[in-house]
Amino acid sequence: MSRAGRRTLTADDWAAAALRALAEGGTRAVAVEPLAARLGATKGSFYWHFRSRDELLAAALDRWERVETEEVIRTVEAEPDPLARLRALLLLVLGATTERAGNAVELGLQGDAGHPLVAPVLERVSRRRLAYLTALFTRLGFPAAEAERRSLLAYTAYLGHAQLAHATPALAPRGEVLQAYADEVIRTLVDRGGGDDRPAE
């Protein structure tokens, strides 16, 4: 009669809680006993659904990878053409100054990038994102090497922005400044080096 809501916990409940913890405190926060307390349960429950803490961590990472990959890309795919998609994508991720859930996970993972469970996930996610960006730039007409460079700049700018917003939020742009910044980044990224200042479109 301790837990108010539903009767019994599922493995998915634990994984979801672990993902939340991952976003807040990194892999170190994925700890069985604190999570149990937060769920109003005890380790007894946990070790029924999982065999070890590592298994929970793996489940949380798996969840993150799925959500991160599918959600964002699906949102962006709603746009009609490559240019609109790129715009939507950058506005979405650069606007995440107020810590989107996913960003925090990513940054929290940075500390244990070498962890055997973390590294492969991190690499798959990055690879997929870069590939998506490169495809976008290719469809915008840039040759392969150029598309790769631009996607790299776009991606690192995103990563850096996320890091800034997370670690030193006071220094990250907000409001109008952010808007102007995002616009300029987009303009820069799709610029073909020949145009003068008239808006791209």
Next chain:
Amino acid sequence: MSRAGRRTLTADDWAAAALRALAEGGTRAVAVEPLAARLGATKGSFYWHFRSRDELLAAALDRWERVETEEVIRTVEAEPDPLARLRALLLLVLGATTERAGNAVELGLQGDAGHPLVAPVLERVSRRRLAYLTALFTRLGFPAAEAERRSLLAYTAYLGHAQLAHATPALAPRGEVLQAYADEVIRTLVDRGGGDDRPAE
């Protein structure tokens, strides 16, 4: 008779070891007993020089802040004009694919960005770097708002690159690709939006 080299340890020895640990494993690796083992000593020594683990962590962070600030900027200041400085700076930090010492610290800190000892250091360092970049762009003739946007792009691109090189080194550019990438980033950053493709200079 255990330690071979010098007789007694100093507080500075401990701080230096702590900084090394910080670079390798983040704040979590700044742990008294493991460090003691690595120095061939015991906690008895440590608690003579420091009053707590937090004091050691603070000392390590302080060291990092000083080195990080002075070393890099002094190197860059050797160049004659703003453009050369910007080039040197970007080539220096983007070339750090093979983890410069400082980068690792920075990334390792990312996990505990909220830590009361870490946060202020991180903010001071970022603020100083951004200010330096902005000054550079200003001296290149860009108006204030524009200089800020460009310095922000430069800085986030650097942060993102460092993150990529650290977390997923397989995806970071190397060799010729890196060279071409760095050149393009520099060209982009100093481009005034009017020129066609001839190399800036």
Next chain:
DNA sequence: AAGCAACCATACGCTAGCGTACGGTGATGT
């Protein structure tokens, strides 16, 4: 209604790391 299976709480042992108490040792001044 009895019983089985899923689910969970409690209690336990174990490790890593922080911090403290205290005793020992080597150099140094007198």
Next chain:
DNA sequence: ACATCACCGTACGCTAGCGTATGGTTGCTT
């Protein structure tokens, strides 16, 4: 010579967290 002080080792207690053992509920099934 010996006292003193800086420096360090050892031994201890304490906490957080992992993992295990075991017994108790709850609810479905027959």
